[in-house]
Amino acid sequence: MPDLSEKPLSRRELLFRSAPAKADMPDPCIIRLPWADSFVIETACTGCGLCISECSENIITISRSQKATVDFDKGECVFCGACADSCPEPVFWEKEQRETKDPWDGVAVAGQACLSGQGITCEVCKDQCPEEAISFPATLGGSALPTINSDDCTACGACVAPCPVDAIHIDWNKDCEQQVFRASNEEGRHE
């Protein structure tokens, strides 16, 4: 759970505050498909679009580098597996792996814009979560902040689009954060 109380910002909070907007991020940070590694999508996906037409939730889109990727602004992943089953290229893990491993490594994170953290009643994300991973534990004299149980969160993205202030994003892995951090630093050096 992110700490939204009054204290110096952590490196991670600083990172996300200074991170480029989603449209400016390097593709490896935003290209995601369940049961597929981002660097493999980058090299193996031909952008044929078969997975797009098979996705019942219509959440797969083509990135600016012509690779398939989920977009949680469009909805949630229900982990049906249709994308992996339909793909003619070696983008997704082998079936045996898909049946035994979690589809991806991510967790939802609520950021500074969260209304509840500002004393405004809102539990939209909690109501949308199919895993009941979000709770609002009472705090002494303060606002109830969303707590996301990382053990229960599947990174399905169901809580992302319904948030009225875009306060929730899926936090993937450290490699991606570091890539954004490096990209931000390089942009700064070029200014």
Ligand code: SF4
């Ligand atoms: S697993 Fe199903 S819902 Fe999720 S992206 Fe693939 S086709 Fe869409």
Ligand code: SF4
């Ligand atoms: S079906 Fe496979 S190759 Fe085609 S767009 Fe989807 S992930 Fe890429």
Ligand code: SF4
């Ligand atoms: S990403 Fe899915 S499982 Fe995780 S908190 Fe959001 S709705 Fe719940």
